[in-house]
Amino acid sequence: MKITDVRVVQLARPLDRPQRNAQGGRAERVFNFVVVETDAGITGLGDAFGDEALMVAIVERRLRGMVVGLDPTDIPTLWQRVFASRAFWEIGGSFLCGISAIEVACHDIWGKAEGVPVSTLLGGARRDRIEAYASDLHWEEPERMAATAASYVERGFRYVKTHVGAAGEEARDLERIARIRAAIGPDVGFMVDINTAFDRARxxxxxxxxxxxxPFWYEEPLSPLDHAGHAELRRALGMPIATGENLYTVHGFEPLLAAGGCDFAMPDILRCGGIAQTRAICEAAAAHGVVPTPHNFSSGVGTAATLHLMAAMPETRLLEYDPTGTAIADELFVEPLVVEDGHVAVPTGPGLGVRLDPVSMERWARR
Ligand SMILES: [Mg+2]
Known part of the structure; x- marks a missing residue:
């Protein structure tokens, strides 16, 4: 089997309320689906995380020519051709997001060709559902955030995460955190995400x-590259630190792990290089006594890929799940992901086990 084409299909969805965090946020969500086609008639689906214009340029103008003609079921060769051979030039950022999307789509094709879910390709599902935390409680008025957090707990989530840390919001942020904790009660795990906004003193x-x-964990308080700073903070506070969503490949995580910079490692399957790299990162983290808790902020395709990997790796914990509805998986997937009691079921169909609904695709089409 050979790859015959790679293209980006973009969907854009305006948000009822902007999603704000310490780095600004967004008023609409744009999704860059990457469709990989083959001469066997099997199509794979990936999800490219990043700027919409950049992802089209990277995937269609740079990566497409490098992967057409390759066997999509031979992931190591694909990795050699598109990453290792270019590592002198681009070792992270949007380029890796483009590779990740294609790598995930190739796993989708491989699973469909074998007639098995991706979790089977990865050694088999040890779990049929994964506990998730309700993420993406974005920065708003404190009382509104507290009410939203309580609604997540009512829906069955036992863990909730909030974004705070915007400049000038220090006093209000403490009020936000106090109100959320009061609203969710003492027994719910409560994560606080700074999105890299602070310096060491702050x-x-x-x-x-x-x-x-x-806090259950204190996430990305510092620059993602300040491994020593995270390690120092961890010792000084005695509080669990989580980071990693802005690191690329297993090599990008090695200095963080060696520095003892986190308790929870957060590789993003759509950023760090794809399923195989996320697996390597989770194994490296576990070897350092660090809990792998994959980062996930996607259309839902990334969620499906992450579910398959986590199902195959019992050492991983806590899927990041966006319960705001803006991930559009609910309306985009012909068979929506099943979320119950704060757990998300691992899809069981061939490949990633998700199919896009053409009517919803048409409705939100941008490109
Ligand atoms: Mg984060």
Whole structure:
């Protein structure tokens, strides 16, 4: 089997309320689906994370020519051709997001060709559903955030994550965190995500201030490259630190793990290089006594890929799940993901086990 074409299909969905975090946020969500076609008539689906114009250029103008003609079921050769041979030039960022999308789509094709779910290709599902945390409680008025957090707990989630840390919002952020903790009660795991906004002094001060609200983890307080800073903060606060969504490939995680910079490692399957790299990162993390908790903010295709990997790797914990409805998986998938009691079922169909509904695709089409 050979790859015959790779293209990007873009969907855009305006948001009822902007999703804000310490780095700005967004007023609409754009999804870059990557469709990989083969001479066997099997099509694979990936999800490219990043700027819409950039992802089209990278996937269609740069990567397409490198992968057409390759066997989509031979993932190691694909990796050699598109990453290892270009590593002197591009080792991260949007280029890796493009590779990740194609790598995921190739796993989808491989599973469909074998007639098995991707989890089977990865050694078999050890779990049929994965516990998730309700992520993407974005920065808004404190009382609104508290009410939304409580609604997630009512829906069955036992873990909730919030985004705070915008400049000038220090006092209000403490109020937000206090109100959310009061709304969800003492038994729900509560993650606090700074999206890399702080310097070391600010991260320490804020960490000390939120300690009384018992965060389950303190996420990306610092630059993703400040491994020593994360390690120092971890020691000083005695509070679990999570980071990794902005790191690429297993080599990108090695210095973080060697520095003892986190308790939870968060590779993103759509950014770090795809399923095989995420697996390598999760194995490396576990070998360092760090819990792999994959990052996931996707259309739903990335969620499906992450579910298959987590099902095959019992050492992984806590799927990041966007319960806001804006991920559009609910309306896009012919068979929507099943979420129950704070757990997401691992799809059982061939490949990723998700199919896009043409009517919804048409409705939100941008390109
Ligand atoms: Mg984050």
């Amino acid at each position: 991260a320490l001060e804020f960490g000390q201030a939120i300690a009384e609200f018992d």
